[in-house]
Amino acid sequence: MENIRKKHAKKIRFALVGGTNTAIDFGILFGLTWLGLDKIVANYISTGIALIFSFFANKTFTFKAKSGNAKRQFVSFLVVTLIGLWIIQPGIIWLYTSLTDDSPVSLLIAKLIATVASLVWNYLLYSRFVFTHKQEA
Numbered sequence: 001m002e003n004i005r006k007k008h009a010k011k012i013r014f015a016l017v018g019g020t021n022t023a024i025d026f027g028i029l030f031g032l033t034w035l036g037l038d039k040i041v042a043n044y045i046s047t048g049i050a051l052i053f054s055f056f057a058n059k060t061f062t063f064k065a066k067s068g069n070a071k072r073q074f075v076s077f078l079v080v081t082l083i084g085l086w087i088i089q090p091g092i093i094w095l096y097t098s099l100t101d102d103s104p105v106s107l108l109i110a111k112l113i114a115t116v117a118s119l120v121w122n123y124l125l126y127s128r129f130v131f132t133h134k135q136e137a
Contacts, residue, residue: 010127013062017054018119025050029111030104039097039107040090047085054081063131073130080125084118092117 005012028046033039055077059065065073089111096110 010062011123014058014123014126017057017062021050021054021057022115024053025115026111033104033107039093043090043093043111044086047089051078051081051085058126059131063126065131068131076130077126080122080130084121088118088121089114 025046028049029039029042032042032045037045055074058077059070059073092114093107093110096113097106100106100109
């Protein structure tokens with residue numbers, strides 16, 4: 001069990017950060033839609049706030065990228081994350097709610113699907129391009 005934990009420590013840390021980040025994102029999204037804001041606008045706001053938390057948590061906790069070019073990391077992180085959050089997620093939310101209905105349950109299901117898709121996208125690109133050991137050397 002210890003060997004599995006060590007082998008997958010980065011993925012476990014990513015999951016912890018992702019879970020926290022998702023709670024922040026969902027809480028803001030549903031709070032803003034409850035206040036009457038359009039679901040797509042609310043999603044842009046909630047993901048934007050979660051993005052800032054995510055950069056610092058992933059840099060310091062998940063990938064332990066204490067050195068390296070922070071500006072390059074942030075720009076790369078921003079590009080990867082914005083594609084996931086502001087292209088992939090709204091596209092999935094729009095598609096799913098268009099095919100089903102506009103209820104809160106449909107929005108929740110759409111947001112869950114969109115979140116899983118963007119988390120996979122993010123982990124693959126963060127680990128390969130954003131927080132690489134090459135950049136930290």
